[in-house]
Structure formats: structure tokens, C-alpha cells
Amino acid sequence: YSEAEKYARKAIEWGNKEGYNALLWSYHMNERHSAEEKLSLAEYAIKDGYPEGYAFVALNQKDTKKIIQTLEKGVANGCSMCWDDLISNLEVVSDYKRIYQLYEKRGTSKDYFNMALMLMDEMVGKGLPAENQHILELLNKSADMNDLSALMLLGDIFCTREYSLAIDDPQVGMGYYNKANSLRAGYASGDIGNYYANIGDFDKAVANFKAGADAGYSFSNTNLGKCYLMGKGVEADTAKAMECFMEAASQGY
Numbered sequence: 001y002s003e004a005e006k007y008a009r010k011a012i013e014w015g016n017k018e019g020y021n022a023l024l025w026s027y028h029m030n031e032r033h034s035a036e037e038k039l040s041l042a043e044y045a046i047k048d049g050y051p052e053g054y055a056f057v058a059l060n061q062k063d064t065k066k067i068i069q070t071l072e073k074g075v076a077n078g079c080s081m082c083w084d085d086l087i088s089n090l091e092v093v094s095d096y097k098r099i100y101q102l103y104e105k106r107g108t109s110k111d112y113f114n115m116a117l118m119l120m121d122e123m124v125g126k127g128l129p130a131e132n133q134h135i136l137e138l139l140n141k142s143a144d145m146n147d148l149s150a151l152m153l154l155g156d157i158f159c160t161r162e163y164s165l166a167i168d169d170p171q172v173g174m175g176y177y178n179k180a181n182s183l184r185a186g187y188a189s190g191d192i193g194n195y196y197a198n199i200g201d202f203d204k205a206v207a208n209f210k211a212g213a214d215a216g217y218s219f220s221n222t223n224l225g226k227c228y229l230m231g232k233g234v235e236a237d238t239a240k241a242m243e244c245f246m247e248a249a250s251q252g253y
Contacts, residue, residue, distance in 0.1 A: 024053065052079050058085060064093060113142040115138050152177070155177040186214065189209065193209040203233050212224075216251065221248035228240040
């Protein structure tokens with residue numbers, strides 16, 4: 001640690017403030033530095049124009065209210081490390097309205113997706129309006145940024161009846177699934193297969209389960225195994241079914 005800290009200090013002396021990142025982490029991980037030393041370094045880094053120091057100040061605080069106040073200052077001053085830590089601490093105090101505001105302000109694909117999830121989880125009683133059209137708009141923003149989770153959820157909404165805002169339009173849903181597959185081969189094949197299985201088209205179901213299994217997805221392997229076990233879309237074959245189940249198990253399913 002002492003050698004790493006020496007080089008980090010040298011980088012700071014030469015005007016590279018990223019040296020603070022290495023130095024702050026070294027202090028944080030090294031028990032030979034006291035809590036006072038860690039806090040002092042973080043506060044000095046902030047004064048020297050390195051806003052990530054706010055995240056390290058928060059790491060040395062115990063009171064959730066003070067941690068939130070510090071992280072809010074960090075976000076306001078450009079501390080990228082503070083965002084997710086702030087959201088985690090706001091979850092502790094159930095300040096969902098503020099979490100929603102932070103997601104909206106940052107505006108990444110995952111933020112839009114999380115905003116939609118919050119509304120789908122019926123946060124109406126927690127200061128958030130749950131309007132189906134707005135949920136779809138948020139999911140589409142995320143999907144337009146190629147977020148796979150958003151594409152899959154939109155596919156499910158249009159192809160299944162598992163959600164309160166389910167919309168029966170499989171053609172639209174397949175468009176989202178197919179885009180997911182174009183971004184990552186086989187990613188949505190299991191869900192497409194499930195759709196066809198649910199409407200009784202096991203030939204197409206098996207074809208998609210095989211595509212997903214070939215791409216290495218355990219969910220598809222499991223469902224392909226069920227098809228072999230029950231003889232749906234293929235000839236019943238217990239040995240092949242077990243192969244699929246064992247492959248899925250090896251993938252952690």
C-alpha cells in the first residue's frame with residue numbers, strides 16, 4: 001500500500017487529480033490508516049477539486065441522514081461515484097420520490113428502466129404517479145438506448161398477460177424480442193419459444209428453444225428439455241430431455 005500511495009501522491013503533485021482515486025481507495029482499504037486520516041484525506045481531495053472525495057467522506061460516516069446529505073452534495077458537485085450510493089441510502093429511508101428524481105436527472109438507459117419498474121410496482125401511494133402510457137414511454141426510451149432488460153419487458157408486456165398493463169399485440173412484442181436477439185444472439189429466444197408454446201405452436205416453440213439453447217441460455221435448455229420429456233414439437237426422448245436439463249444445471253439454472 002505504501003508504494004502505491006507514494007505513486008498516487010506523485011501523480012497528484014504533477015497535477016493528475018485521478019491520483020486521489022488510488023490514494024483514497026488505498027486509505028479506505030488499509031487498516032493502518034485511522035478513520036480520522038481517511039476523512040481528512042477525503043475532505044482535502046474535495047477542497048483540491050476532486051469531487052469523488054464526497055463518496056469517501058460518506059464511507060466514513062455512520063448516520064444515514066448525514067450520509068445522504070454528503071452524497072447529495074457530491075451529486076450536486078459532479079461526483080459520479082455518489083449517485084448509486086445515494087440511491088441505495090435513499091432506499092433505506094424509503095424516499096422513493098427522490099430516487100425517481102435522481103433516475104430522471106441522470107437519464108441512462110438503466111435509469112429509465114428503473115423508473116418504469118418503480119411505477120409498475122405501484123408506487124402511487126409513495127408520491128409517484130402510475131400511468132401506463134408513461135411507463136411505456138420510459139421503457140421505450142430505455143429500449144431505444146438498446147437496454148436488453150427494457151426490450152425483454154416490452155416483449156413480455158405485448159406477448160403475455162403477466163403484467164397489469166399487458167397489451168395483447170404479439171406482433172409488436174415480437175419486434176422487441178427480435179431487436180433483443182439482434183443485439184445478443186438467442187437472448188430472447190426462450191421468451192419467444194414460451195409465447196408459441198402458450199398458444200400451442202410447439203414447432204416454433206422448439207425451434208426457438210433450440211436457438212436459445214445453442215446460444216448457451218439455460219432457460220431455453222430447460223424448456224427444450226420439457227418438450228423432449230413430454231413429446232411436444234419433437235418425438236419424446238427422455239435421454240435428450242436429461243441432456244438438456246443437465247446442461248441447464250451446469251449453467252446454474
